[in-house]
Amino acid sequence: MSQYPSSTRSNGTTESRTNAPAVRVETLQKIYRSDSGSVEAVHSVDLEIESGTAVGLLGPNGAGKTTTIKSLLGLIVPTNGRVAIHGKDVHDSPAETYNRVGAVLEGARNTYWRLTVRENLEFFSALAGQSSSEAKERQAALLEQFSLEDKAEQTVKNLSRGEKQKVSIACTLARDVDVIFLDEPTLGLDVESTLDLRRELRTMVNEQGTTLLVSSHDMDVIEHICDRVVIMNDGEIIADDTVENLFDVFDTQQYEITVDDPFPPAVRETVIDEYHATNFNQREEATRFTVKVIGDEFYDFVNTLQAADVSVDTVTAVEPDLEEIFLRVTDDQTTVDQESELEDGEDR
Amino acid sequence: MNSTNMRLVDWVRNRQSPTKWVILCKAVLKKQFTIMLRYRVNFAINIVTMYVLFAIVFFGGQAAVSQAGGSFNSLDSTLNGLIVGWFLWTMSQGAYSGLASNVTQESEWGTLEQLFMSPFGFGGVMWVKAIVNLVQSTVVGGIMLLLMMVTTGRILTVDLVTIGPILVLTIFTIIGFGFAFGGLALIYKRVQSVSNIMQFAMVGLISAPVADISWLRALPLVQGSGMLQASMRRGVRLWEFAPPKLVVLVVTAIVYPLVGYVIFSYCSSVARRRGVMGHY
Incomplete structure (x- = not known):
């Protein structure tokens, strides 16, 4: 596998390895308001992710995962709270932040299907301001890393779903970012592609020091990629620990x-x-x-x-698997919520 | 430090070098033209459709005048005006929809969020797209102009030194509308019906009776359309236009895009607050 040193970032940013965590979220809150009322999608979320680690974000539908990720990316303006990537507030310093962070979002193609794999890599490199000559080496390395060399001249629409997902991740990496958010990266992939992608993602963390935040319903993916798991329910973090500790607690x-x-x-x-x-x-x-x-x-x-x-x-x-842990944690939380609602009702 | 100041500081600190802007322009241009050429049948069909529409108007008009016992050649001035108007409409149409419809397309493709996350800023990327659309529209407009002149056998004055700046400034007025409706598309997603109305509105603006109602010159396309007609039909050079006309052209070319961009930025911020940015 080819390597490119993470310190030789070509997007013009200085490689300031400060003590600031790669991602810091402070009291994040998002309330969606409409004519029919308001919904609090995220309630007072605090989260830190160290550089070069992979964190899994778990939660049932409507838990607030996507809102959290999109708030981290500046795609959603939070009602309250602060979001920083490498110490820079994404809403106050978007240009600086987007030199460091990229995302592969769920339900989105993320790439141009009518362009070839290579053309996509070139376009997304340029979108970060890299000239084709300086990005060429990186693009070649990415094609090799994701085993896409044979597909480089094919239009993305003709690739399999797994290959398309690899192209999306490669295009994000082509921008020379070191923090990546992945929303459901294995959704709809077959077993082989999932295993393949899982391996690649872990390699990015281990060998290139990439910071990953992975939101997924696929517990196996979280279990095998992530160092730490954050479980959300009803817009709140209800568990935040290493995968090992969560297993220990429930072992x-x-x-x-x-x-x-x-x-x-x-x-x-x-x-x-x-x-x-x-x-x-x-x-x-x-x-x-x-x-x-x-x-x-x-x-x-x-x-x-x-x-x-x-x-x-x-x-x-x-031995419980992560799915079991997740179900138990979310079940417990739901029970606690229901009990406190009942108590509140009785108090009134 | 308040948020606006922070943004300004961030913009100054992170402003991309001209070289990087050139890289982005080249990349967007390459992407647009690669897609255009890869789907050349689709591109050709668009050109043919526009040409057929023109041919229907041209030959239909010829037949109608002949049946009425008149001479088609006596309508010389009107026909030249039709060609110039059609040429400008083709370009305006491309430049407008290249922004407004493109936002919907990028949303559908799931690439809008990626553009938003560019260090150049979402607005910066959209400005580059606007300029690339102008180039692309010029190519399409040029092909159409050639086809129309060959079909009608009329030769119009194509003084690039004169029509180049006039065209750019004229199209810039409509780019403002592209930004405004692109912004609305960020929030409401489907604004196709409004775009269809814009096509007709552009026809009206291009053929606006400025001689009778002078304030119409302040509307987009109107001043530029009149000057383009004068240049291509009567050979008026850029420096031969009355200064007030040039001033109106320049001012409208600055004001409309700026107002359009302010609307676009506001809509972008609303879409982010509502959580619908790129959400299709």
């Missing part, structure tokens, strides 16, 4: 238990009520079910079974 919480029959109904009710047992499956004189417990709760659970003379056959710790 060994879930167990698959198989007990020998008979499994008395009273005990079954107890494990459902107290340990939220689910997924009951009875077969060949054994009952299998799943429980979610935290830490020492597991020993209490086993003691409960033993006290009822239920013989435990197997216990398997189920």
